[in-house]
Amino acid sequence: MTTTPELGLPMPVPAAEGLPTRVRIHEVGARDGLQNEKATVPTETKAEFIHRLAAAGLTIIEATSFVHPKWVPQLADAERLFPLVRDAAPHLPVLVPNERGLDRALSLGATRIAVFASATESFAKANLNRTVDEALAMFEPVVTRAKAQDAHVRGYLSMCFGDPWEGPVPLPQVVRVCRALLDMGCDELSLGDTIGVATPGHVQALLTALNDEGVPTPSLGVHFHDTYGQALSNTLAALQHGVTTVDASAGGLGGCPYAKSATGNLATEDLVWMLTGLGIDTGVDLGLLTATSVWMAGQLGRPSPSRTVRALSHKE
Amino acid sequence: MTTTPELGLPMPVPAAEGLPTRVRIHEVGARDGLQNEKATVPTETKAEFIHRLAAAGLTIIEATSFVHPKWVPQLADAERLFPLVRDAAPHLPVLVPNERGLDRALSLGATRIAVFASATESFAKANLNRTVDEALAMFEPVVTRAKAQDAHVRGYLSMCFGDPWEGPVPLPQVVRVCRALLDMGCDELSLGDTIGVATPGHVQALLTALNDEGVPTPSLGVHFHDTYGQALSNTLAALQHGVTTVDASAGGLGGCPYAKSATGNLATEDLVWMLTGLGIDTGVDLGLLTATSVWMAGQLGRPSPSRTVRALSHKE
Incomplete structure (x- = not known):
C-alpha cells in the first residue's frame, strides 16, 4: 500500500505467527451499503463511488x-449501473436472487454472482418469504447454471450467530446450510453476523x-456487523483461524434494518487500519479510500460511522 | 453476571484456550471520561454516576x-466528591500528580492512587511541562509515601504506541519508563494508547x-482508545497475551484532546459484551450499566458513542 505518514498510519509490526500475510477485502459498500438508503x-454517483473504490486499490x-x-428500490438501476462499472475493477460480483436475476446479470457480462441464504427459518421467511430449504431449492438452479457459465459463485449466509427472533443460532444449523450451499457448487461462502451479536469465541467455534x-x-x-462494536475483534479471531476473505463496507455504510441501531457493516477503513498495523497486505490506499468515504458521506448528507474515517478527516 | 436475555446478550461460548477466566475492569468514566467536559x-451528578456504576457491578x-x-477545572470538586462516594465500591482510585495531591487524597481516606507518566518527551512536555525523567522524579516521593501508607499505586503511562508529535514510539522507550515506575514501587501499570493508533500485533510486541x-x-x-475503532481488537490481543486488567469508560465517555475525533475511550459496555460472549466473568450487569450510560448521556446532553449502548437503547 502507499505509505501516507501524514495520515498517522499505525506502525506495522510483523504479523504474529499464524496470521495470513494477505487478506482479500470483499467490498460491499456499493450494494449492501446502499441498499437500505431511503x-x-x-x-x-454509484458508478463514481465504485470507480473511486477501485482507484483506492479494492479489487473485489x-x-x-x-x-x-x-x-430493493435503491438498486432498481442495476441494468443501467452495471455497464458503467463493468471494467472498473478485476472482480465485480452482483447479487442474484433467482434465475430471472441470473439471466439479467449474465446478459450484461457479470462473471461473479452471489446468492443470499439464511441460517434461520425466521429470517428466511422475513427476507425471502420461504423456508430455508425452499430458498436453497430456489438457489440450486441459479448456482448450477452460473457454474455452467464459468461464473464464480458466492453464497451469503445470514444470521450465522444470532437471530432477532430466534436468539442464538445452533452451530449445526449453520453448518447444515453451509454444506448445502457448497454441495450445490458455491465457490465461497460469506458467514454473516447480520445483527452484530457475535463474539470472538463464537466465531472460532463456528x-x-x-x-x-x-x-x-x-x-x-x-x-x-458493528452493531455492538464487535466487528473488528471478530475479524481478528477469524484471521487467527486462517480466514483470508473479509467483507467490509467503505465508510461503514449500510446495516441490517432488523438491527435497531445506527451502526451496521464493518467499515473498510477500520479494517485496513488493523490489517496495515498487522503487516498484512491489502493493496488498499487508506488515504484514497477515506477521501472516497468522505465524498460519499457528503452525497448521502450524513457523516460516516467509520471511526477511522472520522479521525482521519478531522486531522488538521 | 445477571442474565438479561431480553437485551440480546451474546451466546457465551467457553473461553478459547489461553484466555483468562476473569477480567478486572478498571472503570475510568467518572475521571478520565469527564475530565475534558467543558x-x-x-x-x-458525578456521585450518582459512581454509585450507579457500582450498583452495575463495577468494583474498581x-x-x-x-x-x-x-x-482540570471539571475535577475541581474532588474534595467535595470523594467523601460522597468513598464507600460506593470496593476500590476507588484517584489520580494524584504530586505530593500536594497525595496529601489531599490521603487526608480524605483514599487507599488507591494513580500517577500519570508519559512514554514520550513531547507528551510529557505538553501534559506535565516536564521531561520524562523530571516527571518520574516528581512521582518518586509520591509513590514512596503512598506505599508507606499502604496505598495501592497505579502508574498510568501515556503514548505507549504512537505520539501525535513523534509518531510511532519505540518499544525500548516504553519499557524503560515502565521499568522506572515499577522500580519506584508502583503495584500496577496501565499501558495507554492515548491517540488510539495501536493494532493487535503492536500490542503483543510491547x-x-x-x-x-x-x-x-x-x-x-x-x-x-477507540479513535480508529481498534480498542476492542487490541484488548482481545492483550487478553490472549494473559492481561487481566482492562481500562474502560462507561458509555465510551471521554478521550484525548490531542486526538482529533469524537471517539475516545473504549466503552465499558462494548468490552462487557465481548467478555460475556467469551465466557469471561466480569461481575457486571450489562443492563444496569447501559441504563447508567443512557442516563449520563442525558445529563451531558449528547448520545453515548458506545455502539452497545446505542444498540441496546434502541431496542424496541
Missing part, C-alpha cells in the same frame, strides 16, 4: 443486485465446527 | 483527580518486550 442515489467490489426492483464437517477455511469469508 | 457536571471505579483545579525485560504480565493493565 433517498435514491443517482446511478452516476460488489456492484449491485439483480433482485426485483419492488424489493469455524471449527465447519472444519470438522469438512468445510475448508479457504472457502470461508466473514461478514461482521 | 460544561461543569454537578458534584451530585476511578473517582476523581487531585490535580490543581486550574489544570507486552512481549516488557516480559523480556522482567515486567510480569499480572502487573500490566491496558488502556485503549
Whole structure:
C-alpha cells in the first residue's frame, strides 16, 4: 500500500505467527451499503463511488443486485449501473436472487454472482418469504447454471450467530446450510453476523465446527456487523483461524434494518487500519479510500460511522 | 453476571484456550471520561454516576483527580466528591500528580492512587511541562509515601504506541519508563494508547518486550482508545497475551484532546459484551450499566458513542 505518514498510519509490526500475510477485502459498500438508503442515489454517483473504490486499490467490489426492483428500490438501476462499472475493477460480483436475476446479470457480462441464504427459518421467511430449504431449492438452479457459465459463485449466509427472533443460532444449523450451499457448487461462502451479536469465541467455534464437517477455511469469508462494536475483534479471531476473505463496507455504510441501531457493516477503513498495523497486505490506499468515504458521506448528507474515517478527516 | 436475555446478550461460548477466566475492569468514566467536559457536571451528578456504576457491578471505579483545579477545572470538586462516594465500591482510585495531591487524597481516606507518566518527551512536555525523567522524579516521593501508607499505586503511562508529535514510539522507550515506575514501587501499570493508533500485533510486541525485560504480565493493565475503532481488537490481543486488567469508560465517555475525533475511550459496555460472549466473568450487569450510560448521556446532553449502548437503547 502507499505509505501516507501524514495520515498517522499505525506502525506495522510483523504479523504474529499464524496470521495470513494477505487478506482479500470483499467490498460491499456499493450494494449492501446502499441498499437500505431511503433517498435514491443517482446511478452516476454509484458508478463514481465504485470507480473511486477501485482507484483506492479494492479489487473485489460488489456492484449491485439483480433482485426485483419492488424489493430493493435503491438498486432498481442495476441494468443501467452495471455497464458503467463493468471494467472498473478485476472482480465485480452482483447479487442474484433467482434465475430471472441470473439471466439479467449474465446478459450484461457479470462473471461473479452471489446468492443470499439464511441460517434461520425466521429470517428466511422475513427476507425471502420461504423456508430455508425452499430458498436453497430456489438457489440450486441459479448456482448450477452460473457454474455452467464459468461464473464464480458466492453464497451469503445470514444470521450465522444470532437471530432477532430466534436468539442464538445452533452451530449445526449453520453448518447444515453451509454444506448445502457448497454441495450445490458455491465457490465461497460469506458467514454473516447480520445483527452484530457475535463474539470472538463464537466465531472460532463456528469455524471449527465447519472444519470438522469438512468445510475448508479457504472457502470461508466473514461478514461482521458493528452493531455492538464487535466487528473488528471478530475479524481478528477469524484471521487467527486462517480466514483470508473479509467483507467490509467503505465508510461503514449500510446495516441490517432488523438491527435497531445506527451502526451496521464493518467499515473498510477500520479494517485496513488493523490489517496495515498487522503487516498484512491489502493493496488498499487508506488515504484514497477515506477521501472516497468522505465524498460519499457528503452525497448521502450524513457523516460516516467509520471511526477511522472520522479521525482521519478531522486531522488538521 | 445477571442474565438479561431480553437485551440480546451474546451466546457465551467457553473461553478459547489461553484466555483468562476473569477480567478486572478498571472503570475510568467518572475521571478520565469527564475530565475534558467543558460544561461543569454537578458534584451530585458525578456521585450518582459512581454509585450507579457500582450498583452495575463495577468494583474498581476511578473517582476523581487531585490535580490543581486550574489544570482540570471539571475535577475541581474532588474534595467535595470523594467523601460522597468513598464507600460506593470496593476500590476507588484517584489520580494524584504530586505530593500536594497525595496529601489531599490521603487526608480524605483514599487507599488507591494513580500517577500519570508519559512514554514520550513531547507528551510529557505538553501534559506535565516536564521531561520524562523530571516527571518520574516528581512521582518518586509520591509513590514512596503512598506505599508507606499502604496505598495501592497505579502508574498510568501515556503514548505507549504512537505520539501525535513523534509518531510511532519505540518499544525500548516504553519499557524503560515502565521499568522506572515499577522500580519506584508502583503495584500496577496501565499501558495507554492515548491517540488510539495501536493494532493487535503492536500490542503483543510491547507486552512481549516488557516480559523480556522482567515486567510480569499480572502487573500490566491496558488502556485503549477507540479513535480508529481498534480498542476492542487490541484488548482481545492483550487478553490472549494473559492481561487481566482492562481500562474502560462507561458509555465510551471521554478521550484525548490531542486526538482529533469524537471517539475516545473504549466503552465499558462494548468490552462487557465481548467478555460475556467469551465466557469471561466480569461481575457486571450489562443492563444496569447501559441504563447508567443512557442516563449520563442525558445529563451531558449528547448520545453515548458506545455502539452497545446505542444498540441496546434502541431496542424496541
